[in-house]
Amino acid sequence: MEATHGQNASGVGEALNGRVIRSSIETFVFGTRVPEQATPACGSLVKVSAVNEKVTLIGVIYDIAVQENALTRMIARASSEDLRGEESALREQAFVEGSVLCLGYLDARGRARYTFPAQPPWLLDKVLNCEDDEIRRFTSNPRFLVPILRSRAIGLSYSRLIVATIERAASLHADRRAFIESCAEELARQLSDRPVELDDLLRELEVLYE
Amino acid sequence: MSEAKPFPEEFFNAKTTASQTETLGVVIGGSLADGVLVRLNRQTVVEGLRVGSYIAAQGQTGRTFFGYISDVELSTFNAALVPPDESTLRRFAYEASALNKVVQVKLELVSENNELRTARSVPAHFAIVRRLTKAEAQRIFSSQESRSHRLGYLLDDKDVEVRLNLQQLTERSTGVFGRSGTGKTFLTLPLLASIIQHQVANVLVFDMHNDYGYNLKGDGNSQRPGLKRLSNIQDRVVVVTLDERSSMRRSSGYEIALKIGLDEIEPEDLETLRDVLGFNEAQISTIHVLPKLFNPERWIYVLAGRGTGEEKQRLAKLFDSGQLVESTFNAIQRKLNRLLNFEFITEKSTGAVDKVINYLSTNRSVVVEFGEFGRCTAAYVLVANLLTRRIHDTYVMLKEEAEAQGSDDSPHLVIVVEEAHRFLDPKVANLTTFGTIAREMRKYNVTLLIVDQRPSQIDREVMSQIGTRITFALSDEQDINAVVTGLRDSQRLRLMLASLDSKQQALVMGHAVKMPVLVRTLDYDQSVWRAYAHSLDRLTPEEQLAKSLQMIRPQVEADLL
The missing domain is CATH 1.10.150 (DNA polymerase; domain 1)
Structure with a gap:
């Protein structure tokens, strides 16, 4: 499955075209060479067609690392105009690693499931930005937030990830405020034992709600 | 102080509805004895639901349960929640998930095979709870019997009439309780008029304050017609006075001056x-x-x-x-x-007492006006007790004669007694005929209609025999306890009583209603008393003149030709 070209509402800049380089049931890492302006964004939903392509795994990018290579340090230290061409080439095609948290998958009938797939994505499986319609379908139920809240991989930065994810998805829903309300309701239910964190999170969401 | 905002109609959720689509919440627990717990939807405004509001719950088997809200409770999953300021999103989120709005609902009835029965089970978890439809409310609260009396409207919904089945009401004794000025007399007078009009029973009123015969004193100097001035029933009402001078002063006509022989x-x-x-x-x-x-x-x-x-x-x-x-x-x-030495006490019997009894035995109702003697409790107690004792003896005899002849058409009598605690105090209830009537006269077709401000001073055994209790606001704790003591769910009924305003609001419970009902009682005004007037009397003077002219015009025109 190839990503569509052009601007994608869920991502930034051009379409993502990555490959899985490490994976587990809960998380995976993809690598890709992208220009600076097309760097994937935290909170973007991506998909991997996996498990004999019967399901489409959906995940959210929670970390991005731009990798160095042999030239990077040289160029950084050099001041010569001679390396300007090299630098430009490097910036145009930097190697980026994206860490993705699995949120669930779309089954063979296109229904959203908010649990881990039976198997992790395989090495070199293609990682693409989700289509707008897929995002709408997957986020129509606020249960998509639960894996983020329960993930040990993300740690304390989950609240920023949640806000970013909701912000990106909200723009695709016809009733933006209703979507944010349903997310806030789910968060209040899930974080009922963590009132201070809940309140902080809801305060952040209020900025989107206004 | 800022003014309270009116409840938005769409959120009030307490009125009946034409459809069954508007839900209040779902059942989340509870029991038949303690009432089921209903978690309200986020949209339901809790302030709009009050104790005594009626609800319906859809059972799993097509049955519909009916009951009333007996308590309202707020809770939260976490008391440490940070209160939102004016933020709508945070308020929304907390309301939707972390905050609980729960009402306790006492189930009273269940509709099975199109019949209303006493509820003996509860609807399952997550049964949808909604407001009553108008048709359901009318089925429960508006007796469809032709011999019924319009008492008022549901407190929650002025579109639903509360009608009492008069036959059921008069089968047992009735109590009308409430502190002074709550509307006891305004309720009792038209109720008696209905009993007389529908010939459900004859009525004997011991009229301590001269309210029931000719004129009922309203607020200020207003006067409203007593039973004798209601043209549909006036032929069946006899006014007897104990105080002729008072009657004349008040321009109140009377048929007999009642004299009691020593x-x-x-x-x-x-x-x-x-x-x-x-x-x-x-x-x-x-x-x-x-x-x-x-x-x-x-x-x-x-x-x-x-x-x-x-x-x-x-x-x-x-x-x-x-x-x-x-x-x-x-x-x-x-x-x-x-x-x-009062004037109405004579050396020898004048036969007036026998006349009163004779009226009552021949389908007439009697109002005994006490005039100035109404201020003398001793006179009131003596006369009421003496007359009632004689009537008791007569009715026992009539009933036994009727039974001997195999018929069951002996007349039914309702005795109306104000300041009833004077006769039914625990110390004297065993001695007075009123106590006997309250306890056992149902089988002789004589029942009491007790009007009193102090139900706590009435003998408990007598109170337990009262079939229907119509209770306005009471201020004394003991009086409130007395009205609900011995009843199922007395604590819940106490809450309902406590929710009453000081005027024209009453809790009706017992034999004549299918479940306890909070009523906004009618004011005894023209719209009410016209129901007991001949068709011509129902018109205003101008309308009466026009109608009369219309009736004689053809004759006049014929004469002219």
Whole structure:
């Protein structure tokens, strides 16, 4: 499955075209060479067609690392105009690693499931930005937030990830405020034992709600 | 102080609805005994739901359960929640998930196979709870019997009439309770008019305050028609006065001036005055011994100081021999002196009491106006008790005769008594005929309609026999307890009573209603009393003139031609 070209509402800049380089049931890492302006964004939903392509795994990018290579340090230290061409080439095609948290998958009938797939994505499986319609379908139920809240991989930065994810998805829903309300309701239910964190999170969401 | 905002209609969720689509919440637990718990939807405004509001719950098996809200509770999953300021999103989120709005619902009825029965089970978890539809409310609260009385409207919904089945109401005794000025008389008078109009029973009113006969005093100087001025029933109402001068002063007509002969008074009649006149045990014993010491028909004359010379000599001898204690006798005389010298007390019976009983036996209703004597509790208690004792005897006889003839058409009588605690106080309830009627006269077709401000002073056993209780606002805790004591769910009913406003709001419970109902009672105004008037009387004077002209016009035109 190839990503569509052009601007994608869920991502930034051009379409993502990555490959899985490490994976587990809960998380995976993809690598890709992208220009600076097309760097994937935290909170973007991506998909991997996996498990004999019967399901489409959906995940959210929670970390991005731009990798160095042999030239990077040289160029950084050099001041010569001679390396300007090299630098430009490097910036145009930097190697980026994206860490993705699995949120669930779309089954063979296109229904959203908010649990881990039976198997992790395989090495070199293609990682693409989700289509707008897929995002709408997957986020129509606020249960998509639960894996983020329960993930040990993300740690304390989950609240920023949640806000970013909701912000990106909200723009695709016809009733933006209703979507944010349903997310806030789910968060209040899930974080009922963590009132201070809940309140902080809801305060952040209020900025989107206004 | 800022003014309270009105409840938005769409959120109020307490009125009945034409459809079954508007839900309040779902059942989340509870029991039949304690009431089921209903978690309200986020949209339901909790302030719009009050104790006593009626709801329906859809069961799993097609049955519909009906009940009323008996308590309202707020809770939270976490008391440490940070209160939102004016933020709508945070408020929304907390309301939707972390905050609980729960109402406790007492289930009373279940609709099974199109019949209303007492609820003996509960709907399952997550059963949808909604407002009553208008049709359901009418089915429950508006008796479809032709012989019914419009008491008022549901407190929650002025579009649903509350109608009492008069047959059921009069089968047992009824209590109308409430502190002064709450609307007891405005409710009782049209209720009696309906009983008379529909010929459900004859009525005997002991009218302590002269309200029921000709004119009922309203607020200020307003006057409203009494039973005798309601043209549809006036032929079946007889006004009897104890105080002719008062009747004349008030321009209140009467058929009979009621006189009580001394020879009609019995020791039991005086014993019922124990509290009112402050008789002690020795004095009561003396009253009872007098008929044995004198001629049984003459003892009262001796006591009233109207004995013959011979009787006075015998009295002196009794004092001398110690058979009577002079000081005790004199004390009784002093206490009775004013009472036995009232104008309505005569030397001999005038037959007026028999006339009253005769009216009641021949399908007439009687209002006994006390005039100025209404201010004398002793006079009121004496006359009411004496008449009732005679009536009791007559009705027992009539019923037994009817039964002997295999028929069941002996007349039904409702005795209306104000300040009922005077007759039904625990100390005298066993002695008075009122106590007997309250306890056992249902089988003789005589029941009481008690109007009282102090139900706590009425004998508990008598209270337990009251079939239907119509209770306005009460301020005394003991009175509130007395009304609900012995009833199922007394605590819940207490809450409902406590929610009543001080005027024209009543809780009706018991035999004549399918479940306890909070009623906004009708004002006794033109719209009410016209229901008891002939068709011409229902019109305004201008309308009556126009109607009369219309009726005579053809004749006049014919004559002119």
